Amino acid sequence: MNNPNSSPTLTNFLQSCKHRIFAQLKHYLPETNLYPSKLYEAMRYVVLNGGKRIRPLLVYATGQALGASLESLDRPAAAVELIHCYSLVHDDLPAIDDDNLRRNLPTCHKAYDEATAILVGDALQCQAFLCLEDLEMIHVLAQASGCYGMVAGQGLDLEASEKANLTDLKALEQMHALKTGALLQASIEMGCLGAHCHDPRIKMTLKKFGYHIGLAFQIQDDILDTEGHTDVLGKTAGLDTRHKKVTYTRLLGITKAKEQREQHYQNAMNILSHSGLPTHELESLCTYIINRNC
Ligand code: GRG
Numbered sequence: 001m002n003n004p005n006s007s008p009t010l011t012n013f014l015q016s017c018k019h020r021i022f023a024q025l026k027h028y029l030p031e032t033n034l035y036p037s038k039l040y041e042a043m044r045y046v047v048l049n050g051g052k053r054i055r056p057l058l059v060y061a062t063g064q065a066l067g068a069s070l071e072s073l074d075r076p077a078a079a080v081e082l083i084h085c086y087s088l089v090h091d092d093l094p095a096i097d098d099d100n101l102r103r104n105l106p107t108c109h110k111a112y113d114e115a116t117a118i119l120v121g122d123a124l125q126c127q128a129f130l131c132l133e134d135l136e137m138i139h140v141l142a143q144a145s146g147c148y149g150m151v152a153g154q155g156l157d158l159e160a161s162e163k164a165n166l167t168d169l170k171a172l173e174q175m176h177a178l179k180t181g182a183l184l185q186a187s188i189e190m191g192c193l194g195a196h197c198h199d200p201r202i203k204m205t206l207k208k209f210g211y212h213i214g215l216a217f218q219i220q221d222d223i224l225d226t227e228g229h230t231d232v233l234g235k236t237a238g239l240d241t242r243h244k245k246v247t248y249t250r251l252l253g254i255t256k257a258k259e260q261r262e263q264h265y266q267n268a269m270n271i272l273s274h275s276g277l278p279t280h281e282l283e284s285l286c287t288y289i290i291n292r293n294c
Contacts, residue, residue: 050103061281062191076190082128104234144186153179181214212268219261222247
């Protein structure tokens, strides 16, 4: 495990993909010299200020393992990040998590206002689909982000908070597999599509990998909410506890949560090592995901 005060480093390939995605995202966002300029400025504020870019990196690293060109991965990489950014803006709203800080800056509704933040989320979601030309990618992203994926996970979370009925690990996993896992899995699937990989064995292998790395990501998120600090996280630490959310750390305790994270990480790494693919970049990304400090 890395020093908790320093974030683990990405490989040069992943670092350069981070620069690449920034340029792509800029390209797909409206300029602020056009009207409605406040909306466009807020969209750029949300998307272009920080973030680890884990979902686009998963697109690039998966596509790279399957021999795709970076150009063929640019559109899906931008699309998954735009969906992710929209979900963060809506998640931070007073009606959902009511948070003030995101990526070390005031949340969109604080920096602008609530109505603008709602519009920003709506507009980013549409921009995501405008990035895509491939019908199969559009289908994968809609399935993963809408009412059968991320939004369904958020719905389960809301219902569980209202009824306080989320009490077992299976139900918690199911909620996170949708709320967080579906978009991470879609990023991997879109990397496959960008590489024109239709081999069912490889697709199934990477799907299983996505399931485990998605849960490892979420458990680390819960651990950081418990053990992290607001100034390092760039978002409010301890918010899940304050909202009495059922998390891995609350359900299992910190030690068992860390064991679960390790288990899912090992499963993900084993799947990669038996895949027969050149997965160095994906492995590096996995290690970053579970060791990250923000
Ligand atoms: C329409 C109200 C409405 C909601 C849309 C809000 C929502 C659906 C879904 C919530 C999905 C969500 C925000 C899940 C949390 C996932 C998560 C752990 C986000 C943090 O991701 P990081 O760590 O963030 O990758 P950065 O800032 O690095 O990109």
